[in-house]
Amino acid sequence: MALVALAPLAWMASASFMAPGEAGALPPPLLPAHPTLAHYRTLFARAGMGRYLLNSFAIASASTLLSLACNLMAGYAFAKLRFRGRERLFRALLGALVIPAQVAMLPLFLLLKYAGLVNTYAGVVAPALATVFGIFLVRQYARGIPDELLEAARIDGAGEARIFVQIVLPLLRPIIVTLAVFTFLTAWNDFLWPLIVLTGQEHYTLPIALASLSREHAQDTELMMAGSVVTVVPVLVLFLLLQRHYLQGLMLGSLKG
Template identity: 85%
Template structure:
């Protein structure tokens, strides 16, 4: 097979795979603009006969989707910012600072990776109940302040920072806080963006933990709000698709805007240092 034919075949397979992956998302958007019951006809239509925004109007005016959207933005943004601060400082400390028990503590953190998150949900919920944080955003945010994966990712990347650069800054009289802010953070930019995207996506799509902690409907995030709507409007496919579009669009826009930094961080993190 000639190289030209091989390129055509490979590109054709990639296009076909892309079409298969994107078709459900495209149909979801299309159904969200259909009139109630229109998507249930046989055969299912690919495009709305007469596009309407009534489903989106219903979500924001009657179903309180705007409240759920604001809650998700507040929770996911808070988790991302606070988690970045904790993971960056901890990862840098494990990579470049010397302190007693560093190796043993890091091995213990790595061992925690094999423990399913569901195992810790009951004791964590009881602890939050004792602290009076149930049905509060703090109960959702605090358990996500630091992650073993985030610390490990930053630590592996920060190991590549030249120690001579840090020693030179110390000789010039710079303190550890100044070194971290002015020297380390700019060098960690690719991994910061990568970790920010991963953390935000995880917090935005989290369903189980907010469902356990948040008992009041006013505190619901988008995934919980959408699930509650599904119980009330089980047969209203068009309304559910509109809610799914509202849930997917913000994170999709964020990923597309920052995908260059995200891929750069993944590629740099895969290089052996």
């Protein structure tokens, strides 16, 4: 089953090095007869793939950092700080999970339009500042932090900000890595929301650029495969490097919940 799942990715990488028209032969060749980098040179020289790659990296990185800041503080507050209406508010947030994200896109787009954020990177990043899933994930993990540890720090005179930065964040390290990887992958692969918000081609991300490329070069299979490789490889490498921490954070979070 693993081979079946990886076969399309392997052929995608192989086809990206084939000569023009070679991938359309019947039966399709598994390996290029004469490997070439011409399609990658075309992507970065004429299709502007380098600009789109930087756009995707900037948006995904900003979304990840800002989302971590908001979700970590909110999740910790719901887990350990006592305030009026905490449980009711958290249940209301969980109820929002059943609402499809597409339903909120129109009012969200109108809000961003009134704020002047359409066709800006900030307009793409804004919806990722805080997510119900991220808050829930951090809350479930933070509930396992001993209350005695926090109370001891308060008795010693530490403020809430210092407790959060020096005590809580180091204990949340596994879930921080998990949430960072999840948020980065989501922002990198997002297609629908950037397509709605970004109207200028110079702001396009890789998924939008790849879709635009498919309309212009529908018959150029090898060029499309090269574009797909450029889109997939960065996040694939990131996930492979951090997969152990990512899975560890998910498992620990589920056990602590």
